[in-house]
Amino acid sequence: MNDFHYDGSTISLNRKNEIIVQRCTVRENSSFHMHSFIEIAYIASGRGVHEIEGGYSSEVGQGDLMLFNSNVAHAFKVGENGDLTVYNCIFDPSVLRFAITKSDDFINIVYNCLFDGKEQSSVSKPYITLNGAERVFPIINEMFTEYSEKRSGYEKYNEANLLRLLVAVFRLRMNEMKSGGAYGGAVAESAIRYMNEYYAENITCEALAARAYMSTGYFHRVFRSAAGESPVRYLQSVRLSKAAELLRDPNVTVKEAAASVGYSDMKHFYKIFTEKYGITPGRYAKKTQI
Numbered sequence: 580m581n582d583f584h585y586d587g588s589t590i591s592l593n594r595k596n597e598i599i600v601q602r603c604t605v606r607e608n609s610s611f612h613m614h615s616f617i618e619i620a621y622i623a624s625g626r627g628v629h630e631i632e633g634g635y636s637s638e639v640g641q642g643d644l645m646l647f648n649s650n651v652a653h654a655f656k657v658g659e660n661g662d663l664t665v666y667n668c669i670f671d672p673s674v675l676r677f678a679i680t681k682s683d684d685f686i687n688i689v690y691n692c693l694f695d696g697k698e699q700s701s702v703s704k705p706y707i708t709l710n711g712a713e714r715v716f717p718i719i720n721e722m723f724t725e726y727s728e729k730r731s732g733y734e735k736y737n738e739a740n741l742l743r744l745l746v747a748v749f750r751l752r753m754n755e756m757k758s759g760g761a762y763g764g765a766v767a768e769s770a771i772r773y774m775n776e777y778y779a780e781n782i783t784c785e786a787l788a789a790r791a792y793m794s795t796g797y798f799h800r801v802f803r804s805a806a807g808e809s810p811v812r813y814l815q816s817v818r819l820s821k822a823a824e825l826l827r828d829p830n831v832t833v834k835e836a837a838a839s840v841g842y843s844d845m846k847h848f849y850k851i852f853t854e855k856y857g858i859t860p861g862r863y864a865k866k867t868q869i
Contacts, residue, residue, distance in 0.1 A: 582594065582599050582669075590612060590613070590614040590615070590616075591614070591615040591616070592615070592616050592669070592671055595616075595671040595673055595674070596671075596673070596674060596734075597670075597674070597734060598668065598669070598670045598674055598722070598726070598734070598737045598738065598741055599667075599668075599669040599670070599726065600666065600667065600668050600669070600719070600722040600723045600725075600726040600727075600737070601666070601667045601669070601723070601726075602623075602664065602665070602666050602667075602723055603664075603665055603667065604662050604663070604664055604665075605625075605627070605655050605657055605662060605663040605664075605665060606657065606662045607657060608654070608655065608656045608657055609654045609655045609656075610654060611630075611632050611652040611653065611654045612652065612653070612654065613649075613650050613651060613652040613653070614649060614650075614669075615649050615650065615671075616649055616669050616670060616671050617646070617647075617648065617649060617669070617670055617671070617672060618646070618647055618667055618668070618669050619644065619645070619646045619667070619668040619669075619719075619744065619748070620644065620645045620646075620647075620665050620666070620667050620668075621643075621644050621665065621666040621667075621668075621712065621715065621716060621719050622639050622640060622641055622642065622643045622644070622663060622664070622665055623641065623664040623665065623666055623716070624641050624662075624663070624664040625640070625641065625657070625658065625662050625663035625664055626638070626639070626640040626641070626658035626663070627639055627640075627655055627656050627657045627658040627663045628655070628656040628658070629645060629653065629654075629655055629656075629706075629708070630653060630654050630655075630656065631647070631651060631652070631653050631706055632651075632652035632653065632654075633652075635706070637708050639663075639708065640658075642710070642711055642712055642713045642716075643708060643709065643710055643711075643712060644708070644709045644712035644715060644748065644751075645706055645707065645708050645709075646706065646707045646709075646748060647706035647707075648706070651706060653706070666716075666719045666720070666723060668719060668722060668741070668744065670741065674738060674741065675741070675742075707752065709748065709751050709752065709755065712748075712751055714747065714751075715744060715747045715748060715751070718740055718743050718744045718747060719744065721740060722737050722740045722741070722744070725737050725740070763801040763802075763804055763805045764805045766791045766793070766798070766801055766802070766805070767801065767802050767805035767806045768805075769790070769791065770787050770790070770791065770798075770802060770810060771806065771813065773787070773790070774787075774810070774813060774814045774817055775817055778814065778817045778818050778821060778840060778841060779818075779839060779840055779841045780841065781841070782814055782841070784798070784799060784809075784810050784811060787802075787810055798810075815851060816855075818840040818841055818842065819840070819851065819852055819855050819856075821839070821840045822836045822837060822839070822840045822842075822848075822852065822860070823852075823856065823863065823867075825839055825840070826860060826863055826864040826867065826868075827864070827867045827868060828868070829864075829868045833845075833860045833861055833864065836860065837860070848860070
């Protein structure tokens with residue numbers, strides 16, 4: 580069975596449950612094409628240019644790795660020094676057989692920074708290029724051998740190798756972002772998005788740190804440096820703003836507003852609300868209700 584089929588201008592996988600690893604030689608400039616799967620491309624030799632339709636382009640050479648999302652039209656241009664040898668690891672995200680939940684920030688960061696072309700808050704391009712990614716080549720080469728020889732159990736073997744590859748790619752990306760000062764911002768943005776969405780839940784600094792795979796102390800420093808305040812203070816501000824919004828509704832009691840934003844201790848809620856707004860929740864409600 581062929582690995583691919585064409586649906587209009589889009590290349591799709593015939594076997595979404597399988598990880599395909601190929602080695603190809605690019606001898607001439609390719610035309611723009613898009614696909615419905617995720618692709619990781621590693622340049623084993625040669626130099627050229629990788630282009631994304633819409634004006635994005637970057638020079639690529641031996642040791643570089645690219646990861647681009649589905650439905651992104653891209654093409655290679657061959658350099659003056661000869662052909663490009665490229666290893667491609669191609670897969671549908673459904674082969675990752677673990678739950679992706681709001682608690683798995685490691686996975687969220689991978690998807691936000693590497694896979695998700697729609698969420699570009701910390702990534703300005705619809706693809707990632709990593710320079711000097713030679714350390715991941717043994718994994719890709721092993722995957723290529725397994726896929727080529729198709730020995731018993733190669734599918735499961737490469738599922739495990741794909742996780743190894745993604746971890747290695749993520750670590751390289753994390754180190755690159757740290758060196759550029761962007762990693763702390765990405766971690767803070769992830770935590771901020773989480774707090775703005777799940778402010779009513781029992782959120783602790785320890786839990787936020789665990790989501791980012793950091794110690795609590797380090798996460799606290801990274802967040803404060805990026806956001807200008809502590810995560811506890813930020814969460815409190817979000818909750819109180821939501822509570823104030825609820826209190827402007829004459830059908831919502833102070834107790835209901837407090838519970839809706841995650842506060843069960845009414846004495847504490849009255850204290851911090853009054854500190855923020857200079858007025859008690861009850862008086863705030865009477866003053867702002869129409």
